[in-house]
Structures are given as structure tokens and as C-alpha cells.
Amino acid sequence: MTDTPNLETHLEEGIGRLQDGLDGLAGDPGAPFSARMQGAGGMAQQGLGDILDTVRDMTADRPLLALLGASLLGFVATLFMRRRA
16 A cells, blocks of 8 residues: 555655646746736736726717617627527
């Protein structure tokens, strides 16, 4: 039988090697992979916030254009739903 502490040690070493490999694969060897992924998530969240701010400003400045866009989006969504049924 395998000794449990020995098995855990081998698993931890394997996980460590896998993380090191991912760190080298993803680019910047100085920053860990998880930190780069968190940074990418923050950039995506900021980009989405910028898009939502732009849409909010556009709807405040041009409400008729926003109503026309929403109506067109609803019409297209209805066409797709009717095709499935």
C-alpha cells in the first residue's frame, strides 16, 4: 500500500510542477498564472463598465435612437425565437 503522506507529497509536487509549467506558458515568468488571470478579469470588467457607461450616456443624450435600437433588438430576438418553435 502507498503511504498517505508520501502520496500527498507526490501530488503536491505534481501540482507545483503543473503550476510552474502554466506560469512559463502564459508569458511573464515573474508573475504567477493566477495573478495574470485575475488581472485579465479586472481588465474585462473595466471594459464592460466602459461599454455600459457609453450606452448610458448615449441613451441620455439621444433617447429616440436608444428606443429605436431597443425596438430593433427586440424584433430580431423575436425572429430568432419564432424560428426555434
